Amino acid sequence: MVDPDALVIGGGFYGCCLAIHLRRRFGRVLLVDEADSLLSRASRVNQARLHNGYHYPRSFLTAARSRSNLAEFRRTFPSGVFDDFRHLYAIARGDSKVGFRHFERFAAAIGAPLSPAGVDDRALFAPRLVEAVYEVVEPAFDVAALRRFLSHRLDETGVDVRISSRVARLDPASEGVRVVFADGSALHPAWVFNCTYAALNRVVPEPPARHPGLVHQLTEVALIEPPAALRRLAITVMDGPFFSIMPFPSEGLHSLTHVRYTPHMSWTEAARPGLDPNSVLQPPPASRFAWMVRDAQRYVPVLGGAVHVRSLFDIKTIPVGTQGDDARPILYHQDSVAPRLISILGSKLDNIFDVYDYVDETLERA
Amino acid sequence: MRTRDIFVSVVMRVRDAEATVGAALTRLSAVMDAAFGYYEIIIVDDASTDATRAVIAEVQAHARNIQMYALARRKGDNIALTAGLDHAIGDMVVMLDPLLDPPELIPQMVERALEGVDIVYALPRERLASRGLAHMAVRGFVAGLSRLNNVDAPQAMSNYRLLNRTVLNYMLEAVDRHRSLMFLPALSGYPYATLEYDRLPGRPAGGHYSGERVTKAMDLLFSTSARPLRIITLLSLGISVLSLVYALYSVLIFVVRDDIAKGWTSLSLQISGLFFLVCIILAVMSEYILQILEATTHHPRYHIAAQRHSSTMDIARTRNVIATHEARSANDAAASQPVLQQAIGDGGQVKPPRRDQAKL
Numbered sequence: 030m031v032d033p034d035a036l037v038i039g040g041g042f043y044g045c046c047l048a049i050h051l052r053r054r055f056g057r058v059l060l061v062d063e064a065d066s067l068l069s070r071a072s073r074v075n076q077a078r079l080h081n082g083y084h085y086p087r088s089f090l091t092a093a094r095s096r097s098n099l100a101e102f103r104r105t106f107p108s109g110v111f112d113d114f115r116h117l118y119a120i121a122r123g124d125s126k127v128g129f130r131h132f133e134r135f136a137a138a139i140g141a142p143l144s145p146a147g148v149d150d151r152a153l154f155a156p157r158l159v160e161a162v163y164e165v166v167e168p169a170f171d172v173a174a175l176r177r178f179l180s181h182r183l184d185e186t187g188v189d190v191r192i193s194s195r196v197a198r199l200d201p202a203s204e205g206v207r208v209v210f211a212d213g214s215a216l217h218p219a220w221v222f223n224c225t226y227a228a229l230n231r232v233v234p235e236p237p238a239r240h241p242g243l244v245h246q247l248t249e250v251a252l253i254e255p256p257a258a259l260r261r262l263a264i265t266v267m268d269g270p271f272f273s274i275m276p277f278p279s280e281g282l283h284s285l286t287h288v289r290y291t292p293h294m295s296w297t298e299a300a301r302p303g304l305d306p307n308s309v310l311q312p313p314p315a316s317r318f319a320w321m322v323r324d325a326q327r328y329v330p331v332l333g334g335a336v337h338v339r340s341l342f343d344i345k346t347i348p349v350g351t352q353g354d355d356a357r358p359i360l361y362h363q364d365s366v367a368p369r370l371i372s373i374l375g376s377k378l379d380n381i382f383d384v385y386d387y388v389d390e391t392l393e394r395a
Numbered sequence: 396m397r398t399r400d401i402f403v404s405v406v407m408r409v410r411d412a413e414a415t416v417g418a419a420l421t422r423l424s425a426v427m428d429a430a431f432g433y434y435e436i437i438i439v440d441d442a443s444t445d446a447t448r449a450v451i452a453e454v455q456a457h458a459r460n461i462q463m464y465a466l467a468r469r470k471g472d473n474i475a476l477t478a479g480l481d482h483a484i485g486d487m488v489v490m491l492d493p494l495l496d497p498p499e500l501i502p503q504m505v506e507r508a509l510e511g512v513d514i515v516y517a518l519p520r521e522r523l524a525s526r527g528l529a530h531m532a533v534r535g536f537v538a539g540l541s542r543l544n545n546v547d548a549p550q551a552m553s554n555y556r557l558l559n560r561t562v563l564n565y566m567l568e569a570v571d572r573h574r575s576l577m578f579l580p581a582l583s584g585y586p587y588a589t590l591e592y593d594r595l596p597g598r599p600a601g602g603h604y605s606g607e608r609v610t611k612a613m614d615l616l617f618s619t620s621a622r623p624l625r626i627i628t629l630l631s632l633g634i635s636v637l638s639l640v641y642a643l644y645s646v647l648i649f650v651v652r653d654d655i656a657k658g659w660t661s662l663s664l665q666i667s668g669l670f671f672l673v674c675i676i677l678a679v680m681s682e683y684i685l686q687i688l689e690a691t692t693h694h695p696r697y698h699i700a701a702q703r704h705s706s707t708m709d710i711a712r713t714r715n716v717i718a719t720h721e722a723r724s725a726n727d728a729a730a731s732q733p734v735l736q737q738a739i740g741d742g743g744q745v746k747p748p749r750r751d752q753a754k755l
Contacts, residue, residue, distance in 0.1 A: 157567065319433045323402055323484040
């Protein structure tokens with residue numbers, strides 16, 4: 030096989046988008062993924078929420094960015110946006126970090142549409158625990174539609190895609206990086222973009238001192254058959270240790286996630302250097318649905334009728350030091366010994382557009 | 396085992412117990428893990444000033460399903476436990492003192508509850524039998540409170556008890572639930588069972604501050620029952636009647652006697668008149684306060700423990716037939732069941748019944 034100009038490791042949403050972007054500049058771009066389909070891991074196992082700002086009443090900047098990113102996401106991936114439901118945001122009484130007046134002012138300030146929920150919608154909530162309910166505009170994404178769209182674009186732009194292909198290790202080499210695959214074959218691309226999210230530090234060369242600090246979380250997204258009253262509805266309870274229920278378009282179900290119960294365990298890579306994040310997924314842990322639904326139905330009693338279909342487990346990875354807030358920055362890490370190895374830790378899908386500028390700058394400087 | 400499918404929450408309060416809370420929590424966690432598939436342990440730290448929170452965090456690093464809520468200010472037993480109960484998500488909730496109450500009893504309590512009772516009280520044996528002053532005072536107080544409120548409750552009750560979700564929801568509806576917390580399950584009226592147990596040697600995990608017991612007793616007395624206020628109304632009315640009698644007596648003396656001191660009659664009338672007025676005002680006001688109390692505490696007027704509908708049909712079975720005159724006269728003799736007739740005015744046009752309708 031001929032060495033590509035650029036190799037992208039990891040066929041998640043970020044890897045696919047980046048490969049398509051790189052194809053404008055390079056003649057041969059190769060995208061590899063160890064799974065047997067694209068967008069099968071963290072891009073799939075999440076709430077499928079396309080943030081429109083409402084989630085960040087304590088950070089105007091993050092909220093404003095989300096809103097502009099969503100607009101661009103809609104333009105770029107129209108088929109991936111799922112709009113066919115109404116979204117309610119409820120402000121919890123007592124334990125919430127924002128009051129309803131704060132939330133209303135905040136929504137007005139970022140220009141996000143917000144209207145008080147109607148009588149029928151309000152009646153879904155227990156008044157003792159919920160202070161106010163609003164109807165908002167915040168869509169979900171359909172990961173299956175995104176996969177179809179991106180596969181088509183990869184094909185159209187002429188990116189080579191190799192699935193079920195695992196990278197064993199990367200060695201610094203003159204002019205680029207030597208990539209050794211698990212089957213023993215090797216390639217020598219000029220540029221390597223490591224978009225492997227939770228496995229970000231697994232493939233890059235030692236010593237760990239050169240690795241970016243990461244925090245991993247084993248998370249559970251419970252897929253449920255919602256009660257009839259919630260079928261075309263999403264509910265997000267703000268702002269603290271609460272829950273959300275949203276359509277999960279690719280499966281025709283709803284996702285139930287809970288701030289307290291969705292993360293099963295969490296560790297920093299520095300504290301447990303030998304632990305491969307993926308090894309935690311086998312065998313799959315016992316579901317916490319029982320915890321999630323019991324807490325959630327205190328706020329929304331009809332949720333007692335939700336039926337647990339199955340749970341998706343995966344690793345969520347964020348840079349060390351960003352656990353405290355929701356800003357979820359993208360990590361962009363250029364290796365100090367092999368400067369043509371770029372590791373990118375993606376975050377929310379709609380942040381993808383911020384990566385392109387960085388990549389272009391790096392390539393122009395070289 | 397049935398208990399494995401029940402979600403049990405354990406709620407407790409601790410304060411300044413760094414030396415003991417770690418072992419107690421580990422022991423509780425082991426019991427819960429062995430007995431239940433779904434559970435949570437809620438521990439409310441009542442603004443400890445020592446390393447209690449750090450000790451709890453250490454246990455949390457290896458034991459699952461433990462949640463800690465730390466209060467910003469010391470609030471005492473009742474408010475801390477209320478905070479815990481407010482956050483509990485279980486189908487059943489167990490309240491206990493981690494240093495006094497052995498957790499090994501919890502599976503038994505759940506078993507008892509599954510037999511169909513809503514409340515299970517664990518009674519400390521020492522309190523049941525003891526002739527000690529403190530124990531007798533507790534029993535006497537609970538007995539008095541039960542009589543005042545006309546409910547049934549075990550005299551030797553402690554904080555260690557199990558409540559199911561129905562009882563907990565009843566308690567959560569009362570805005571002043573922290574005052575009457577210990578007695579609210581009894582007030583709910585739901586059926587209960589009791590178990591006996593031996594307390595662990597030691598001191599309560601929360602400690603007491605001076606006068607706490609008296610404050611708690613007063614809270615319980617006045618928050619569970621409005622009878623004291625009713626008694627005030629009656630007392631005021633009684634005194635106002637007496638004042639009136641006294642005023643009449645003064646006038647009578649003034650008329651029949653002429654050796655009374657100067658000014659006695661006017662002073663007596665003034666005093667009795669004012670007392671009459673003040674007592675009437677008090678009586679009226681206390682009645683209104685009673686109403687305000689009822690409105691603001693949101694104590695549910697009643698709770699329906701169960702409901703059941705009669706299982707026969709509401710309406711006797713009738714034939715859905717409109718009979719014309721001819722048809723009726725023809726069928727009159729044969730009709731063994733009542734036939735529903737529709738008023739059609741004086742001989743108005745009625746379509747003959749369709750075959751399938753008439754068949755029934």
